[in-house]
Amino acid sequence: MSEELLKVLKAAGLDILSCMHCGTCTGSCPSGRHTGLNTRRIIRDARKNRATVLSDDALWLCTTCYTCQERCPRGIPITDAILELRRLAVREGFMLPEHRLVSKMVLECGHAVPLDEETKKKREELGLDPIPETVQKYPEALEGLKILLKTCKFDELVAEK
Amino acid sequence: MEKLSLFLGCIVPNRYPGIEKATKLCLQKLEVDASDLPGASCCPAPGVFKSFDKATWLALASRNIVLSEKMERDILTVCNGCYGSLADANIELKKDPEMKARTNTCLKEIGMEFKGTTEVRHIIEFLYKEFGPEKLKGFITTPLDLRVALHYGCHLIKPSKERNLGETEAPEFFDELVEATGAKSVDYTDKMMCCGAGGGVRSGHAAESLEMLEHKLACIRNAKVDCIVNACPFCHLQFDKGQLAVNEKFGTDYSIPVLHYSQLLGLALGFSPDELGIEQNAVQNIEFLAKIYEISAGLKSTTQC
Numbered sequence A: 001m002s003e004e005l006l007k008v009l010k011a012a013g014l015d016i017l018s019c020m021h022c023g024t025c026t027g028s029c030p031s032g033r034h035t036g037l038n039t040r041r042i043i044r045d046a047r048k049n050r051a052t053v054l055s056d057d058a059l060w061l062c063t064t065c066y067t068c069q070e071r072c073p074r075g076i077p078i079t080d081a082i083l084e085l086r087r088l089a090v091r092e093g094f095m096l097p098e099h100r101l102v103s104k105m106v107l108e109c110g111h112a113v114p115l116d117e118e119t120k121k122k123r124e125e126l127g128l129d130p131i132p133e134t135v136q137k138y139p140e141a142l143e144g145l146k147i148l149l150k151t152c153k154f155d156e157l158v159a160e161k
Numbered sequence B: 001m002e003k004l005s006l007f008l009g010c011i012v013p014n015r016y017p018g019i020e021k022a023t024k025l026c027l028q029k030l031e032v033d034a035s036d037l038p039g040a041s042c043c044p045a046p047g048v049f050k051s052f053d054k055a056t057w058l059a060l061a062s063r064n065i066v067l068s069e070k071m072e073r074d075i076l077t078v079c080n081g082c083y084g085s086l087a088d089a090n091i092e093l094k095k096d097p098e099m100k101a102r103t104n105t106c107l108k109e110i111g112m113e114f115k116g117t118t119e120v121r122h123i124i125e126f127l128y129k130e131f132g133p134e135k136l137k138g139f140i141t142t143p144l145d146l147r148v149a150l151h152y153g154c155h156l157i158k159p160s161k162e163r164n165l166g167e168t169e170a171p172e173f174f175d176e177l178v179e180a181t182g183a184k185s186v187d188y189t190d191k192m193m194c195c196g197a198g199g200g201v202r203s204g205h206a207a208e209s210l211e212m213l214e215h216k217l218a219c220i221r222n223a224k225v226d227c228i229v230n231a232c233p234f235c236h237l238q239f240d241k242g243q244l245a246v247n248e249k250f251g252t253d254y255s256i257p258v259l260h261y262s263q264l265l266g267l268a269l270g271f272s273p274d275e276l277g278i279e280q281n282a283v284q285n286i287e288f289l290a291k292i293y294e295i296s297a298g299l300k301s302t303t304q305c
């Protein structure tokens, strides 16, 4: 696995080798100020091919705000690399239960946040159709979406292993 | 393309329909040709689905784009997250023929094909480029005497190399649109900081997400504003519902009203707070509601700004 890490990042056009450990990323991180996320450490671990970076819960504390990526003096696509590391982690089975749940929502109803009764009432108060013009209103569209998700094997990917 | 389709995403239609209503009212008033986009799904949320599987992220995003391609309309989003997903997927698919071919193999299963004939717009970027603050001022009937803490949110402007909206440390275009309504965009500490919701953090690490939010709220409170204005329903949800959760967790008493820009603009275009769903927020600040009802009824002079 460890060998693969850098290769996969590189293949995705994400070169992190030029990092000079300046710490700008960590210093800019809105999450790291409050949480255990140390952006530079993630880049360093990935650079050293440490497979443990994939099981590191800190990967999931990044809000994908892109501040580090914008500021990195070496132009390293840090946030994009974190996203790639997350995808590798998911393939290894590392996924938070809450994220499996969000995925299930999309698999079932095409929305990460589906309509609820309270909002239907709010929609009516506003003079809007209680059911919005989305996939929730069109069973054939939802069917199509489900086929598409199956084609991508998304159901298998997010199923509890 | 002059014609647009309004992409709703998840949180607008399913949690904050006031933003949907406000957007439709504003677009009508501004005589923008924007239709519904029937059958659209989750964008899918960039922080989560792009973190899980790229092929799935591209497939779902491109399906939404194709719906608009078929209508020969550009997509208009009112959400930074939807914009992040749809605009980035659109760019990647247009740029990379191999990725496009792979995605089209998936889409073929449901009789669809991504052609790359449409653009993805965000309402703020759209209003700034197609109208601009000066032209927008011409439509304002109810200038707003309000102090606003503006929250740009992240994916409207970043990653900047794909956005063409200028630099990201101290942008001004959105502030100009806020001030076109008569409101004052007040500077505050860490204005450009993330709200703490994105990247699946709000769902996956709720406690940490609220800590980031609390910091942001403290900075905003110091600036003594009437309300927060955003252009993203996920930031909106974090600021609004999250504010109550912050109060519970930290024993604070924040009560800062939260408006999407469509709602702010709606007020300035003469619509009333109840038409715009402003009262449907979780944060119920009676003083603020009274103030905007007064402004909206023309009972408040706004000449001294």
Ligand code: SF4
Pocket: A018, A019, A020, A021, A022, A023, A024, A025, A026, A040, A043, A071, A072, A073, A074, A075, A076, A078
């Ligand atoms: S900002 Fe860039 S160069 Fe500096 S430590 Fe972070 S990744 Fe390395």
Ligand code: SF4
Pocket: A025, A028, A029, A030, A031, A032, A039, A061, A062, A063, A064, A065, A066, A067, A068, A069, A078, A079
């Ligand atoms: S993108 Fe992630 S790691 Fe980078 S600054 Fe934002 S939260 Fe931190």
